[in-house]
Amino acid sequence: MKCFCISCASCLSCKFSPALRYPRLVRYNLRMSENKPQAIIIGASQGIGAELAREFSARGYAVGLAARSGDRLEALRAELSGPAFVKVMDITRTDEAMAAFESLIEDMGGMHTAVINAGTGLPNRDLAWAPEKATIDLNVTGFAAMAGVAFRHFVGQGRGRLAGLSSVAALRGIPGNAAYPATKAFVSNYLECLRLNARQRKLPISVTDLRPGFVDTPLTKGQKGMFWLTPAPVAARHIADAIERGKSIAYIPPKWRLVATVLRHLPDSIYSKM
Numbered sequence: 620m621k622c623f624c625i626s627c628a629s630c631l632s633c634k635f636s637p638a639l640r641y642p643r644l645v646r647y648n649l650r651m652s653e654n655k656p657q658a659i660i661i662g663a664s665q666g667i668g669a670e671l672a673r674e675f676s677a678r679g680y681a682v683g684l685a686a687r688s689g690d691r692l693e694a695l696r697a698e699l700s701g702p703a704f705v706k707v708m709d710i711t712r713t714d715e716a717m718a719a720f721e722s723l724i725e726d727m728g729g730m731h732t733a734v735i736n737a738g739t740g741l742p743n744r745d746l747a748w749a750p751e752k753a754t755i756d757l758n759v760t761g762f763a764a765m766a767g768v769a770f771r772h773f774v775g776q777g778r779g780r781l782a783g784l785s786s787v788a789a790l791r792g793i794p795g796n797a798a799y800p801a802t803k804a805f806v807s808n809y810l811e812c813l814r815l816n817a818r819q820r821k822l823p824i825s826v827t828d829l830r831p832g833f834v835d836t837p838l839t840k841g842q843k844g845m846f847w848l849t850p851a852p853v854a855a856r857h858i859a860d861a862i863e864r865g866k867s868i869a870y871i872p873p874k875w876r877l878v879a880t881v882l883r884h885l886p887d888s889i890y891s892k893m
């Protein structure tokens with residue numbers, strides 16, 4: 620028997636029962652049921668992530684708040700009336716961030732729900748390398764590292780809810796912003812792989828691919844050409860509902876499914892002229 624820790628890479632192929640593989644995590648799981656469910660939000664210092672922390676806290680969760688800006692996280696923790704835990708991390712520094720995520724789970728006595736929200740992507744028509752790389756590092760490398768920690772944890776305890784922030788933009792290319800839709804397509808496909816992986820294991824782990832339309836946050840401030848701009852607290856309510864219902868794919872708010880359907884079926888000849 621090789622694997623007794625959360626970070627062992629053989630966890631996902633290990634055939635031993637979760638109780639044998641993760642004795643410490645099973646103990647957490649028992650404690651978890653006695654207390655509030657724990658929701659950890661990676662990228663919680665502003666925008667959708669901060670509103671989601673407020674929403675989960677109002678619904679009775681203990682919340683774990685992670686991002687780079689410790690001062691903003693502390694201000695949010697002070698504002699919440701329920702239990703809240705802070706961990707400063709830069710998820711593009713994957714080794715440190717994975718260790719920090721695991722330590723946040725430990726601080727909170729377990730994890731019931733994980734939302735990988737951190738993401739970026741600003742217009743970059745001339746493909747300057749620095750912003751392209753920053754977007755790929757955060758939305759792909761950082762995202763996969765965090766999703767892996769959460770998924771291994773849920774496999775170990777035999778259940779859980781994992782959600783990631785993709786976008787309606789994942790469905791088609793955008794001429795002036797190649798990295799954003801491409802990396803969000805990665806997020807959606809990655810989450811589908813994890814959902815299938817959990818189903819194959821017959822484990823009740825829900826994996827929710829969240830696809831917002833335009834949401835009013837610091838990321839979209841000043842951007843042109845937006846419509847149906849949703850206030851971040853409204854988006855957070857829809858996101859929390861979708862996660863609690865264990866939905867596989869959720870458009871945020873749901874009316875964006877209409878846009879998604881049109882985008883998916885529009886022939887290239889018409890889409891390329893828009």
Ligand SMILES: NC(=O)c1ccc[n+]([C@@H]2O[C@H](COP(=O)([O-])OP(=O)(O)OC[C@H]3O[C@@H](n4cnc5c(N)ncnc54)[C@H](OP(=O)(O)O)[C@@H]3O)[C@@H](O)[C@H]2O)c1
Pocket residue numbers: 661662663664665666667668669685686687688689691708709710711736737738739740757761784785786787830831832833834835836837838839
């Ligand atoms: N707003 C929209 O219209 C919209 C639409 C579709 C999808 N989305 C997606 O929804 C998510 C949230 O968007 P938002 O508009 O709320 O963005 P935002 O206001 O820019 O917030 C992004 C959050 O991610 C954190 N973050 C950024 N880089 C990080 C890093 N290296 N390590 C750890 N945390 C990091 C930020 O905190 P720090 O800066 O403190 O690290 C912040 O808390 C993103 O994935 C975005 O792509 C947004």
